[in-house]
Amino acid sequence: MTNNIALFETELIALLKIKDEKAFNYLYDNYSGALCGIILKVLNQEELANDVLQEVFVKIWRSIEQYDSSKGRLYTWMLNIARNSAIDTLRSKGFQQGQKTSDIGNNAYLNDGRRSSTNNTDVLGLKKSVLNLKPEFRVLINLAYFQGFTQEEISQTLNIPLGTVKTRMRNALLELKSIFV
Amino acid sequence: MNIEEYISSGTIEAYVLGIATTDEVCEIEQLIEQYPSVRATVAEQEALLAQYAQSHSANPPEHLKQNIWAAIQEEPNSTASKIATQTETPKISLTEKPSSKKSWKGYAMAASIALLIASGICNMWMMQEHKKMSAEIANISAQEKKLLDGTNKALIAAQKAKEALDIMSLPSLKKINLAGVGTHAQHSGMLYWDAATGNVFLDLNSMPAAPEGKQYQLWAIVDGKPVDAGMYDPSSGDMIFKMKTFFKAEMFAVTIEKMGGSPIPTMDQMVVAGKTS
Numbered sequence: 001m002t003n004n005i006a007l008f009e010t011e012l013i014a015l016l017k018i019k020d021e022k023a024f025n026y027l028y029d030n031y032s033g034a035l036c037g038i039i040l041k042v043l044n045q046e047e048l049a050n051d052v053l054q055e056v057f058v059k060i061w062r063s064i065e066q067y068d069s070s071k072g073r074l075y076t077w078m079l080n081i082a083r084n085s086a087i088d089t090l091r092s093k094g095f096q097q098g099q100k101t102s103d104i105g106n107n108a109y110l111n112d113g114r115r116s117s118t119n120n121t122d123v124l125g126l127k128k129s130v131l132n133l134k135p136e137f138r139v140l141i142n143l144a145y146f147q148g149f150t151q152e153e154i155s156q157t158l159n160i161p162l163g164t165v166k167t168r169m170r171n172a173l174l175e176l177k178s179i180f181v
Numbered sequence: 182m183n184i185e186e187y188i189s190s191g192t193i194e195a196y197v198l199g200i201a202t203t204d205e206v207c208e209i210e211q212l213i214e215q216y217p218s219v220r221a222t223v224a225e226q227e228a229l230l231a232q233y234a235q236s237h238s239a240n241p242p243e244h245l246k247q248n249i250w251a252a253i254q255e256e257p258n259s260t261a262s263k264i265a266t267q268t269e270t271p272k273i274s275l276t277e278k279p280s281s282k283k284s285w286k287g288y289a290m291a292a293s294i295a296l297l298i299a300s301g302i303c304n305m306w307m308m309q310e311h312k313k314m315s316a317e318i319a320n321i322s323a324q325e326k327k328l329l330d331g332t333n334k335a336l337i338a339a340q341k342a343k344e345a346l347d348i349m350s351l352p353s354l355k356k357i358n359l360a361g362v363g364t365h366a367q368h369s370g371m372l373y374w375d376a377a378t379g380n381v382f383l384d385l386n387s388m389p390a391a392p393e394g395k396q397y398q399l400w401a402i403v404d405g406k407p408v409d410a411g412m413y414d415p416s417s418g419d420m421i422f423k424m425k426t427f428f429k430a431e432m433f434a435v436t437i438e439k440m441g442g443s444p445i446p447t448m449d450q451m452v453v454a455g456k457t458s
Contacts, residue, residue, distance in 0.1 A: 010344070011380075024253065028246050037237035050245055057249045070340070076227045079234050083199070126236035144198040145230065151200050165200075166191030173194045176229050 009074050016064040028057065031075070033123070035082040041146045042086035052089055056082045087148035132179045137172035144169065187212070188222050197226040207285045345384075345421045353377055357433060359453035370453045371421075372399075372433050379426035381433070385413055388452070391437055397452070398442045399424050402432035407446045432456050 015023030035056055040049040059081055067077050130138075143149040143157065155162040187193075195201040196209045212219040348354070359370035368389075373382040383399055391397050397413035410433065411424040434454035436446045 021250070024250060028249065032241050032246070033238040034231075034235050036241040037239040038234045040239050041237045050241060053241055053245065054249045054252055058252055061253050072224070072227055073231075075231055079231060080199070083234075123235060123238045126232060130233065130236040141198070141233065144195075144200045145233070149200065151195065151202070154200070166195050168191075169194040169198060169200075170189065170191035173197075173226055173229055176233060177225075180229060180232050 010069070013064065013067065013069065013074060016061070019061070024057075024061070027060070031078060032057075034075075035078060038079060038082050038146070039086040041142075042083065042090055042148075048089065049086070052085050053082075056085050059085065083145070083148075090148070126180075129179045133172075133175060137168075137175050140168055140172045141176070184212075184216050184218060188218065193219070193222050193226055197223060197230055203285075348382055348421060349373060351375065354380075354382075355457070357455045357457060359433065359435060359455040362434075362451045362454055365452040368453055370435060372455060373421065374427070374430070374433075374457065376428060376457075379428045381410060381424040381427055382421045383411075383413055383424050383435075384421040385415070385435065385453075390415065394440060395437050396440050396442065397435050398438040398446070400434045400436065400446050401425075401427045401430040402434065403427070403430050405431070407434070409442065409444070412442050430457055 012023060012026060016027065032053065036049060036053050039052045039056070040046065043049050043052065056078075060078055063081075067074060071077075133141075140154070140158070143154050149157065151162060151165045154160075154165050160168065192201060192205050193209065196206060201209065209219070209223070213223060349356075353375050355374045355376065357372040357374060359372055360366075361368040368387070370388055371384040373384070374380070381399075381401070385397060388397070391413075399410035399413060400407040401410045402408075408427075408430075409425070410427065411422075413422060413424075413435070432454060434446070435452050436443075436448070437450040437452060438447060
C-alpha cells in the first residue's frame with residue numbers, strides 16, 4: 001500500500017461520495033486484505049468472514065457521508081466498521097450456536113495457510129514484528145480489539161484489578177510502538 | 182487537569198481500543214478539540230492499531246470482489262436495504278456507539294438551552310436594574326465570540342496547512358519552481374505535479390492578490406499548445422490548490438485573466454512560468 005499512493009485519501013473520499021466505480025476498485029484492492037484480516041481474526045470462520053466483509057463494504061459505500069475526516073483517518077474509520085460488524089456477528093446468537101459444531105473445520109482452515117498472508121512485503125514485515133510483542137500484551141490487545149471485551153470483562157478474564165486495565169493497555173501499546181517504529 | 186498525566190493514564194489507549202466507558206469517550210472527544218497533544222496521541226495510537234490490524238491481513242477469495250460490487254449496485258433499490266441502513270448506519274462511529282454520543286449531545290443541548298434561558302433571565306433583570314452593566318456584559322460576550330472565532334479560524338488554518346504538507350511530502354510529487362516573467366521577475370510560485378496520477382497542485386501564496394476583477398489562471402503547455410489548467414481561487418483558504426489533471430505537460434504558466442478565466446492565455450499577462458523537466 002505504501003508504494004501505491006495513486007489516490008490520496010481525500011481524493012478517494014471525494015470519489016466515494018460520487019459513488020465512482022474506480023473508487024470501489026481502489027478501495028477494494030487496497031483495503032480488502034486488512035479488513036478481511038480483522039474480521040477473520042474476530043470470527044475465525046472463513047465463510048462467515050466473507051459475508052461480513054461484503055456487509056462492511058456495502059456499509060462503507062453507503063455511509064461515506066457520515067465519515068468525518070476531522071475525527072480520524074478514513075482507514076481507521078473503515079477498520080472500526082469492520083471490527084464492530086465482526087464483533088456484532090460474534091455476539092449474535094446464531095453465531096454462538098454454529099460455533100460449537102464447526103470448531104474442527106475452522107482449525108483445519110487456519111492451519112493450512114492457504115490465504116493467511118498476502119504477498120505484500122510490508123505486511124510480511126509487520127507480521128514478523130508482531131511476533132516480538134510479549135504474549136501477555138498480545139492477549140490484552142486481542143481481547144479488547146478483536147473480541148470487543150469491556151474493561152470489566154478483561155479484568156475478570158485475566159484476573160487483574162479493574163483499575164490497572166488501562167495502565168496495562170498503555171504499556172501494551174507502548175511496546176507495540178517500540179516494535180513498529 | 183494535567184494533560185500530560187491524562188495522556189499517560191491509559192485512557193486514550195482504552196479509547197482507541199474501543200473499551201473506554203461512555204464517560205471516558207465524552208471526555209476524550211472534548212479534550213481532542215481542546216488539546217492538540219491529545220489529538221496527536223489519539224492519532225498515533227490509531228495508526229499503531231491500524232498497523233497491528235494490517236499485520237493480520239488475509240486475502241479474501243477472488244470472486245468476492247464482483248459479488249460485493251454487485252451487492253453495492255443493487256442495494257439502494259431494495260427496501261430491505263433501506264431499512265438496514267436506517268437501523269445500521271447510526272452504529273458507525275469512529276470508536277463508540279453513537280447512542281452515548283447522542284445522549285451526551287442531548288445533555289449538552291439541554292445544558293446550553295438552560296444556560297441560554299438563565300442568561301436571558303439574568304440579562305433582563307440586569308437591564309432593569311443596571312443598564313450599564315448589561316451593556317458591559319454584551320461587550321464581553323462579543324469579545325469572547327471574537328476570540329472563539331479566532332481560535333476556530335486558527336484551527337481551520339492549521340488543518341489546511343497539514344493537508345498541504347501531506348500532499349507536498351508525497352515522494353512521487355515533482356516540485357516545479359514557477360519563476361517570474363518579464364516585469365513580474367520579482368514574483369514566484371510553486372507547482373507540485375504527480376505525472377503518474379496527473380494531480381497538479383498550485384501554490385501562489387507568495388504572490389500578490391490578482392488585480393481587482395481579475396484572477397490567476399494556470400495553463401499547461403502540452404505539445405507546444407497552452408491548455409487551460411484551472412483558475413486559482415484563494416478564497417477557499419487552502420494553502421495549495423488542486424488544479425486540473427495532466428499526465429503530460431512540458432511547461433506550466435500562470436497568466437492574469439478576467440474573472441472565470443479565458444479560453445486562450447493573454448500572453449503579455451504571463452506572471453510566472455516553469456518547465457517540467
